[in-house]
Amino acid sequence: MRIGPYTIAPHVILAPMAGVTDKPFRVLCKRLGAGLCASEMTTSDPRFWNTAKSRHRMDHDGEPAPISVQIAGTVPEVMAEAARYNVAHGAQIIDINMGCPAKKVCNAWAGSALMREPALVARICEAVARAVDVPVTLKIRTGWAAGQKNALEIARIAESAGIAxxxxxGRTRDQQYTGTAEYDTIAEVKAALSIPVVANGDIDSPEKAAAVLAYTGCDAVMVGRAAQGRPWIFREIAHYLATGEHLPPPTLDEVRDVLLGHLEQLHGFYGEVSGVRIARKHLGWYAKDRPENAAFRAVVNRAETAEAQLALTREYFDALIAGEPLAVAA
Known part of the structure; x- marks a missing residue:
């Protein structure tokens, strides 16, 4: 799949997720097989570009190309300026957020709330596409609610406006992340467009990725929540799509080394105090499928320093590898 001058390979993409897809996680997922990783949603309001949160979200130093930055907002001219600003700071692809279902975003008529305003969608897409000389992509949902599915209308508007x-x-905004994703609407949109279409929603295994690609005819799949604590899912999906065979799961040694490396990157990126705090949720995601999850979290969440967090994590996995998982929990 190509987006402008960029070949996206493998065609497995990390979804933008606020509070998750920061630079350390994006770099890790790219190393473990993601063909493209979109940044966390960044505001288009220039008043907030110099906050610590925005500075971290706009930091792409050393990040592998292509660098995709997602922006959110409601005013075409402001969105266009945000696109120019982010391109000047390293963005190679600009992604427009019209898929976020969060109440605080939708209450400001941004995110998926924009799907209720097709004319405004057209103005935003046109303004952003004209403002920058890099490809502009768009993230949407199937619609606002079950009786208001207008994804095909929005998709055609986007294509005409220059979206790449x-x-x-595969959910409406009202569904948030409940129920199950449906792919009929995605297949309908894909059949109607000439630009690449990426399927997202409930893609949590190699088999599911292959089935969704076959059913929808899409050019790529996008993985979100299933990558939390499982960044190697990208190489697993890519290998299965290429060969029809499964990769063996990562060994405990590899999981330990991936997690320790991730923690070190988080500590370095955010500083010790914030890095330790932010790392706790990643530790929980890594351990969530293990029977010792509660014991592990109880121990690691007590760590107040980067050194302690790394040491406790290393001890936990070393105990598992030695067949003594309760040693750390004690």
Missing amino acids: ALAMH
Whole structure:
């Protein structure tokens, strides 16, 4: 799949997720097989560009190309300026957020709330596409609610406005992340467009990725929540799509080394105090499928320093490898 001058390979993409897809996680997922990783949603309001949160979200130093930055907002001219600003700071692809279902975003008529305003969608897409000389992509949902599915209308508007590729989550805004994603609407949109279309929603295994690609005819799949604590899912999906065979799961040694490396990157990126705090949720995701999850979290969450967090994590996995998982929990 190509987005402008960029070949996206493998065609497995990390979904933008606020509070998750920061630079350390994006770099890790790219190393473990993601063909493209979109940044956390960044505000288009210039008043907030110099906050610590925005500075971290706009930091792409050393990040592997292509660098995709997602922006959110409601005013075409402001969105265009945000696109120019982010391109000047390293963005190689600009992604427009019209898929976020969060109440605080939708209450400001941003995110998926924009799907209720097709004319405004057209103005935003046109303004952003004209403002920068890099590809502009768009993330949407199937619609606002069950009786208001207008993804096909929005997709056609986006294509006409110069959008280079479209990612689509198979739920309405009202569904948030409940129920199950549906792919009929995604297939309908894909059949109607000439630009690449990416399927998103409930893709949590190699088999599911292959089935969704076959059913929708899409050019790529996008993985979100299933990558939390499982960043190697990208190489697993890519290998299965290429060969029809499964990779063996990562060994405990590899999981330990991946996690320790991730923690070190978080500590370095955010500083010790914030890095330790932010790392706790990643530790929980890594351990969530293990029977010792509660014991592990109880121990590691007590760590107040980077050194302690790394040491406790290393001890936990070393105990598992030695067949003594309760040693750390004690």
